[in-house]
Amino acid sequence: MAELLHISEHRDTKRSDAITALARHSLFSNMPEEIFAEFSAAAQLMESEKGQMLFLQDDPSEWFYFVVSGWIKLFRETVDGGEAVLDVLTSGHIFGEAAILDGGIHTLGAAVVEKTTLLRLPATILKNAITKNHTVALGMLASVSRQRRQQTQDIEKLSLQNTSQRIGCFLLRMCKTSDVTSAEFKLPYDKSLIAARLGMQCETFSRALNKLRKETSITVKGSSVGIPDVSELASFSCSNCSQEFPCHDLH
Amino acid sequence: MAELLHISEHRDTKRSDAITALARHSLFSNMPEEIFAEFSAAAQLMESEKGQMLFLQDDPSEWFYFVVSGWIKLFRETVDGGEAVLDVLTSGHIFGEAAILDGGIHTLGAAVVEKTTLLRLPATILKNAITKNHTVALGMLASVSRQRRQQTQDIEKLSLQNTSQRIGCFLLRMCKTSDVTSAEFKLPYDKSLIAARLGMQCETFSRALNKLRKETSITVKGSSVGIPDVSELASFSCSNCSQEFPCHDLH
Structure with a gap:
């Protein structure tokens, strides 16, 4: 009994x-208190395992989600x-909310990449x-506009950057701060997913990464990445981009 | 004097x-009359020549535009x-309006492809x-959502369709109606712009179009296109797409 109580308290x-x-997410941070209280009362905490499908494209929308971790x-x-x-997406992001603007139908599917904690909220x-x-409504407008801006960048990259430049751009964005001169970090998720996120087949990704290794001084061992000279990688990757490094939206 | 009066009346x-x-555009069609009257009073008719730049990326936004023709x-x-x-974009579309959601800065440039008549409206x-x-606000939300949906489709195509399939998809969308079995039409603008719109270099476009001609029965002479068998072109182009032909958004 004490054990069960402990689990329930922890939950x-x-x-x-x-x-x-x-409450800190931009869609909710300016929301009138009584409306936020509705979300807060209805929110359900969910633990989801790798591979779980949350919804598929063309599914009717019943819920939208906030990523707590994963x-x-x-x-x-x-x-x-x-x-x-x-x-x-990782912690702090919402998804599935846009379906209410698309006739109540999801235009994308959503699946769990690795063990993830979510809040599920009624659409x-x-x-x-x-x-x-x-x-x-204004909060939602700002949120959809941010997504549109990101998609505009994605289309630009897919149209103009070569595959090695797209990988370089992805790695530069992992450096996060704009005043860094060198960086070491782990890739956030596996290479096949990075390849898909960058619009490449796995084999194309491997070839493009090898080319990037030859053209710059970066090192990649398993999931460990080293960038000894950020400006060198930026000069290779950012020439086919409308922004110079550090990008406006890095923070 | 009579001549001038005639010109002015025509204008x-x-x-x-x-x-x-x-007034028929979805952003304006549900707008309260007194607000539409403000737009209507301030709107300026503009004739723009091919090549004219209306604004560049990162320009502060002062105006947005409605395409009357061109x-x-x-x-x-x-x-x-x-x-x-x-x-x-062609007649019936607006552009530049999203800058008011992006800190008053244009995230895209806009240029005239061929002689175009515009209405210029104060942002x-x-x-x-x-x-x-x-x-x-709700009208604007619907408008931005439509753009986001289109961009989602563009990203999907750029990620998965090969270059010949992207051209096939572009041609299928020119058929307009969904129950057509064959079609003949003129390309709406020149091939170099179609190539750029589909995220390809001109040489890639030429090679991909040749491949499409070999793989299907389409004909392309100058700007004249013939599609004797729409279903054949759809089965070539739509296999790497999440929608089957006819697409949901064709009307």
């Missing part, structure tokens, strides 16, 4: 911490079984809040 | 027709002078209307 604390994190991929599957990975509450409350 | 009629077309391309220019074409009126009026 309550975890849920309450997740709600605190949710990784989620958003994807579209083709008639022939190919998969385009549109985004890979109807968001839909009603946007319809009734101007502040919430 | 007034043209402006008035353009305002009528503007063609406009939206693009981003890279550090090395490359150009990614994000969209090519501040739209910004104020969205801030003050819930219906306008």
Whole structure:
């Protein structure tokens, strides 16, 4: 009994911490208190295992999600079984919310990349809040605009950067701060998913990474990456981009 | 004097027709009358010549535009002078309006593809209307969502379709109606712009078009296209797509 109580208390604390994190998300941070209370009361904490499908493209939307920890991929599957990975999200991001603007239908699928904790929230509450409350509508507008800006960048990269430059760009974005001169880090998820996120087949990714290793001084051993000279990598990767490094949106 | 009066009357009629077309655009069609009247009073009719730059990426936004007739391309220019074409728009579309959601800065440039008639509208009126009026905010939200959906499709295509399939997809979308079995039409703008819109170099476009001609029964002579068997082209082009032909959004 004491054991069960302990588990339940632990779960309550975890849920309450997740709600605190949710409140900091830009869609919720300016929301009138009484509307946020509706979300907070209805939010369900979920532990999801690697590979779990949360929804598929063309599914009717019932829930949207906030990532507490872990990784989620958003994807579209083709008639022939190919998969385009549109985004890979981690803690602090929401997904599935845009379906309420798309006739209540998900335009992307979502799957768990590795063990992930989520808050699941009813789509109807968001839909009603946007319809009734101007502040919430403006928050949603800002959120969709941010996604549109990111997609514009993705289209630009897919149109103009070669495969090695796209990998270089991905690694530069992992450096996070703009004043770094060298960096060492682990890749955030496995290479096959990075390849898909960058719009490449795995074999293309391997060839392009080898080329990038020859053209610059970066090292990649397993998932460990070393960038001894960030400016060298930037001069290789950013020439086919409309932004110079450090990118405006790095922070 | 009579001549001048005639020109001025002609211009007034043209402006008035353009305002009528503007009122039918989804951003304006549900707008409260008094707000639409502000746009209508401030709208300026513009004739623009091929090649004219309307704004560049990173320019502060003062105006947004409605295409009355002609063609406009939206693009981003890279550090090395490359150009990614994000969209090519014709009559009935607006552009440049999203800058008010991006800190008043254009995230894309806009240039005239061929002689084009535009209505130029002050961005501040739209910004104020969205801030003050819930219906306008919801209209803007729907508009940005549509753009996001289109960009999602573009990213999917760039990630998964090969170059010949992307051209096939472009041609299928020119058929417009979904129940067509064969089609003949002129390309809407020149091949180098189509190549850029599909994220290809001109040489890649030529090679991919030749391959498409060999693999299917389509004919392309100058700007004249013949598709004797739409279903054959669809089975070649749509296998690497998450939608089957006819696409949901064809109408």
